[in-house]
Amino acid sequence: MADKVPTLLTPDLINLYESAGFNPKAVYGGKSVDIIKENNTDKCLLKSGIKRQLRILDEQNAINRYTWYNLPSGLDGQLLERILYYKGQGMFFYSNLDNNFYFLPYALNGTIDIYGRYKRVSALPFNGSNEDKPIEAFTRDVIIDILNTDENTPINGCVLLTDYSKQISQTNISRQILQEPILDAMAEAFPFARTSLIANSGIKGMRVNDQDQQAEVKLASRSITKAALTGDPWIPIVGNVEFQDLTNGSALKSEEYLLYMQAMDNYRLSLYGLDNGGLFQKKSHMLEAEQKMNTGNAGLVMQDGLTIRQKFCDMVNAIWGLGIWCEVSETVLNMDTDGDGQAIDNQDQSGIPGEQPQQNMEVSEDE
Structure with a gap:
C-alpha cells in the first residue's frame, strides 16, 4: 500500500x-x-458531518441559481457555476489546437490598464495536477468591450466572467471561502441543541470514594449521553456530596438553537439573492407585510449576478456567434417562464437542441 x-x-x-x-x-x-x-455520539463528528452536508447544500444553491443555454460542446451550466463557486472567476476562450472552447480559472500574465483591469491572462487548470501553474498555450488577451464585427470567427482573445461585482481587486474571493464561516456556525446549532437536551434530561451523579469505584460506576452508566438515551440514572463523580444534580432539570427550549440556525440559513440565502425568511422570524403567525419587510430586497443580489452573466453572454455572442444565454432558474423564480407547465428548468447541456431558447443571431457552419 x-x-x-x-x-x-x-x-x-x-x-x-x-x-x-x-x-x-x-x-x-x-x-x-x-x-x-465512527462514533455516532461524538459531538465533533456530528458537527463535521453536518458541515459537510451544509457545504453540499450551499454548492447546490449556488450552482443552480442560473440556467445556461446553448453552451459549446464540453461545457455546461453547472461546470461554469462550479468554477465560479470555487475560484470566483473564469476566462472563456477558443483554442485552435483542438478546436474547442474552454472556460477555466486564470491568472494575470502581463500588465493592467489605467482602471486596474487585466490586459492579458493565462488559464489555470481546474482541479488539475498542476493547479497553480499557468497554461502558457492558453494565454490570451482580455477582450473588455464588445467588438463590432460581422465575422463570427474565433479570435485570439478571451472574455472574463466573475461570480459577482468586483471590489477594488480584479479577483473575487470565491463563494466557497466566503460561505465557510457561516456554514461553520450553522453546523454548531444541532450539536448545541442536542447538548441542551442531554444536559436537561435529569441525569444525576453518584458520589464514589476512589477511582476504582468510579470505574465500576462507569461500567453501569457509560456516559451522560448513553444514560440519557437508555435511562441509566447514575454516572460517577468523585466528591464529598452524596448526590449531585448535573443539570437543573428544567428542559431548555432546543427550538432556540434551531431559530438561530434558521436565521443563519436565511442570511446565507440572502447572499445569493435567494428568497429567505429574514434574519428574525417571529414564532407566531407573520402577516404578509411583515414577511416582506423581514425578507428584504434580495432581488438586487440576484440581479447583480445575472447582469454580469448576461453581459458576458453578449460579448461571447458578438465575438464567436454562439448564441449562449443565461437566465434566473425557474425554480428560483417559482414561475413557468417557458410555458411548459412546470416551474422547473429543462436541460441546459452544451448546445443540445430542444426547448431551449435560441438567440436571434446567425451562427456560422464552421462552429
Missing part, C-alpha cells in the same frame, strides 16, 4: 479514501492507512 501512495492528494482521491472508510491524511506520505473510527 505504501509503495503505491500518490504524490498528490486531489479532491477526488480524498473523497475516494473517505468513502472507503480510510483517513486520507494517514495515506499521504506513505504512512499506514487508518480506518476512520
Whole structure:
C-alpha cells in the first residue's frame, strides 16, 4: 500500500479514501492507512458531518441559481457555476489546437490598464495536477468591450466572467471561502441543541470514594449521553456530596438553537439573492407585510449576478456567434417562464437542441 501512495492528494482521491472508510491524511506520505473510527455520539463528528452536508447544500444553491443555454460542446451550466463557486472567476476562450472552447480559472500574465483591469491572462487548470501553474498555450488577451464585427470567427482573445461585482481587486474571493464561516456556525446549532437536551434530561451523579469505584460506576452508566438515551440514572463523580444534580432539570427550549440556525440559513440565502425568511422570524403567525419587510430586497443580489452573466453572454455572442444565454432558474423564480407547465428548468447541456431558447443571431457552419 505504501509503495503505491500518490504524490498528490486531489479532491477526488480524498473523497475516494473517505468513502472507503480510510483517513486520507494517514495515506499521504506513505504512512499506514487508518480506518476512520465512527462514533455516532461524538459531538465533533456530528458537527463535521453536518458541515459537510451544509457545504453540499450551499454548492447546490449556488450552482443552480442560473440556467445556461446553448453552451459549446464540453461545457455546461453547472461546470461554469462550479468554477465560479470555487475560484470566483473564469476566462472563456477558443483554442485552435483542438478546436474547442474552454472556460477555466486564470491568472494575470502581463500588465493592467489605467482602471486596474487585466490586459492579458493565462488559464489555470481546474482541479488539475498542476493547479497553480499557468497554461502558457492558453494565454490570451482580455477582450473588455464588445467588438463590432460581422465575422463570427474565433479570435485570439478571451472574455472574463466573475461570480459577482468586483471590489477594488480584479479577483473575487470565491463563494466557497466566503460561505465557510457561516456554514461553520450553522453546523454548531444541532450539536448545541442536542447538548441542551442531554444536559436537561435529569441525569444525576453518584458520589464514589476512589477511582476504582468510579470505574465500576462507569461500567453501569457509560456516559451522560448513553444514560440519557437508555435511562441509566447514575454516572460517577468523585466528591464529598452524596448526590449531585448535573443539570437543573428544567428542559431548555432546543427550538432556540434551531431559530438561530434558521436565521443563519436565511442570511446565507440572502447572499445569493435567494428568497429567505429574514434574519428574525417571529414564532407566531407573520402577516404578509411583515414577511416582506423581514425578507428584504434580495432581488438586487440576484440581479447583480445575472447582469454580469448576461453581459458576458453578449460579448461571447458578438465575438464567436454562439448564441449562449443565461437566465434566473425557474425554480428560483417559482414561475413557468417557458410555458411548459412546470416551474422547473429543462436541460441546459452544451448546445443540445430542444426547448431551449435560441438567440436571434446567425451562427456560422464552421462552429
